[in-house]
Amino acid sequence: MHSWNGFTDRRRFLRAAAAFTATAFAPTAEGAATIDLPLPGGPSARALTTAFPQKGEMILQRTRPPLLETPFEVFDEGVFTPNDRFFVRWHWAVIPESVDVSRFRLGVRGNVETPLSLTLEEIMAMPRVEMAAVNQCSGNSRGFFTPRVPGGEWGNGAMGNAIWTGVRLKDVLDRARVKAASVQVRFTGLDETVTEGAPRFLKSLDIDHARDGEVMIAYLMNGQPLPLLNGFPIRVIVPGWYSTYWTKMLSDIEVLDKADDNFWMKSAYLIPDTPHASVKPGETGFKSVPINRMVPRSFFTNIEGLASTAPSAHAPFRGVAFGGDCGVAAVECSLDGGATWTAAALGPERGAYGFRRWSFETTAPAAGAVEVAVRCTNAKGVAQPLEANWNAGGYMRNVVERVRLVVQ
Amino acid sequence: MRVSRGIRALGAVALLAVAPAFAEKLSSLNLHLPQDDEEFVGAGADTVNSACRACHSIEMVLTQPKLSASVWTAEVNKMRKIFKAPIDDADVAPIVDYLVRLQAGS
Numbered sequence: 431m432h433s434w435n436g437f438t439d440r441r442r443f444l445r446a447a448a449a450f451t452a453t454a455f456a457p458t459a460e461g462a463a464t465i466d467l468p469l470p471g472g473p474s475a476r477a478l479t480t481a482f483p484q485k486g487e488m489i490l491q492r493t494r495p496p497l498l499e500t501p502f503e504v505f506d507e508g509v510f511t512p513n514d515r516f517f518v519r520w521h522w523a524v525i526p527e528s529v530d531v532s533r534f535r536l537g538v539r540g541n542v543e544t545p546l547s548l549t550l551e552e553i554m555a556m557p558r559v560e561m562a563a564v565n566q567c568s569g570n571s572r573g574f575f576t577p578r579v580p581g582g583e584w585g586n587g588a589m590g591n592a593i594w595t596g597v598r599l600k601d602v603l604d605r606a607r608v609k610a611a612s613v614q615v616r617f618t619g620l621d622e623t624v625t626e627g628a629p630r631f632l633k634s635l636d637i638d639h640a641r642d643g644e645v646m647i648a649y650l651m652n653g654q655p656l657p658l659l660n661g662f663p664i665r666v667i668v669p670g671w672y673s674t675y676w677t678k679m680l681s682d683i684e685v686l687d688k689a690d691d692n693f694w695m696k697s698a699y700l701i702p703d704t705p706h707a708s709v710k711p712g713e714t715g716f717k718s719v720p721i722n723r724m725v726p727r728s729f730f731t732n733i734e735g736l737a738s739t740a741p742s743a744h745a746p747f748r749g750v751a752f753g754g755d756c757g758v759a760a761v762e763c764s765l766d767g768g769a770t771w772t773a774a775a776l777g778p779e780r781g782a783y784g785f786r787r788w789s790f791e792t793t794a795p796a797a798g799a800v801e802v803a804v805r806c807t808n809a810k811g812v813a814q815p816l817e818a819n820w821n822a823g824g825y826m827r828n829v830v831e832r833v834r835l836v837v838q
Numbered sequence: 839m840r841v842s843r844g845i846r847a848l849g850a851v852a853l854l855a856v857a858p859a860f861a862e863k864l865s866s867l868n869l870h871l872p873q874d875d876e877e878f879v880g881a882g883a884d885t886v887n888s889a890c891r892a893c894h895s896i897e898m899v900l901t902q903p904k905l906s907a908s909v910w911t912a913e914v915n916k917m918r919k920i921f922k923a924p925i926d927d928a929d930v931a932p933i934v935d936y937l938v939r940l941q942a943g944s
Binding site: 496578627 | 865892
């Protein structure tokens with residue numbers, strides 16, 4: 431249990447708890463630390479691990495290929511997520527464990543006048559830009575979907591905010607002289623499929639998006655080289671868009687003269703083309719489109735779920751918010767289930783696409799309990815919904831978050 | 839997007855075609871990812887191990903919410919048809935049966 435500001439936070443750490451799941455298979459070593467996310471209906475216990483290179487303590491979702499979630503208290507420590515606590519998500523298990531920076535090349539080819547094979551030195555010699563941006567898995571918070579859906583069963587920690595330093599994708603494409611009538615730009619990383627004939631993880635952006643001057647190729651993350659598992663030596667940064675497009679270990683850029691119809695664009699990472707990408711469980715007949723822009727979110731970081739406090743005590747709340755595909759306009763809290771909202775104080779903006787700190791103070795009731803909700807409205811006027819969305823992929827959750835404060 | 843302070847300052851001095859001053863040296867990496875050695879056990883586990891563990895460690899299965907046999911069947915078929923997991927036609931039903939039993943704790 432942790433205590434912040436007089437709260438007793440009921441973060442459900444199950445250190446040295448026994449069972450990994452309620453099965454007879456109990457794979458965790460005796461004494462291993464676990465955490466309860468907690469996911470409705472379970473299984474909700476996860477091991478905490480420090481076994482991955484360049485990574486501190488992470489929530490182990492899957493060893494191979496690695497899925498590592500950021501423990502939520504990390505987000506309380508600052509507006510930027512440390513590289514060694516930043517979440518990790520790979521699709522295929524053939525991931526290079528060594529990268530020779532002198533031999534590494536980034537290919538630029540396809541519908542271009544001048545195909546390129548760039549060294550890291552050549553890339554780093556190009557005009558340099560930097561930007562704070564949130565990198566969030568499309569399926570962040572999937573484990574909270576009700577009814578539950580199969581997939582990576584994340585809590586809320588498949589996201590992070592970093593300062594990315596690198597070059598504009600536009601500058602790289604201009605150097606290769608993109609031909610007229612180009613449609614999309616496809617990214618390939620160094621990771622490869624385990625099985626023969628399976629689809630390599632390839633993602634594409636429309637040509638105008640790729641050339642908008644914001645999409646980057648980053649070689650530094652929070653001022654340091656990227657950890658291997660976050661895409662060393664270079665990765666794509668697509669500000670405001672879900673992480674599926676942020677190709678790690680970027681090795682190849684292909685300019686396409688038609689829309690990419692590879693599996694990962696045509697059949698995977700699709701969302702219902704409906705408000706909040708939401709449908710009813712079992713619903714069919716709706717149009718689907720590739721997942722794209724992020725939506726606003728806000729989180730409590732000093733309390734998770736449930737906290738107890740003394741009667742009439744000072745009750746400070748704080749957290750992080752982000753606008754999704756634009757900046758944060760407002761963060762508000764409600765003590766009456768969303769009927770009325772009061773503005774929270776906002777920390778400084780460190781870039782429209784990054785996290786913004788927020789804080790809110792109230793007084794605990796003399797007895798009983800109070801539910802506190804937090805809502806972000808972004809610069810485009812889009813606010814988080816009070817009701818959770820649902821889709822079969824478990825994508826784009828951004829419901830208003832709530833914590834319960836109990837007087838004891 | 840913000841141009842970093844370094845390039846602004848230097849840009850005022852001269853328009854350099856190359857700017858090696860900015861090129862922090864990246865060092866080669868040679869690391870090791872942890873191996874997974876946990877296996878499914880019990881009746882029918884051999885087929886499940888060769889099918890599922892070909893591509894991923896067992897937590898992928900153990901972390902799933904309780905899924906119906908039809909949802910498990912769709913998952914196994916996706917692994918087989920799209921991701922080319924080494925699964926024979928005849929093994930789909932026994933694998934699904936194992937997964938359902940696993941989640942039932944029986």
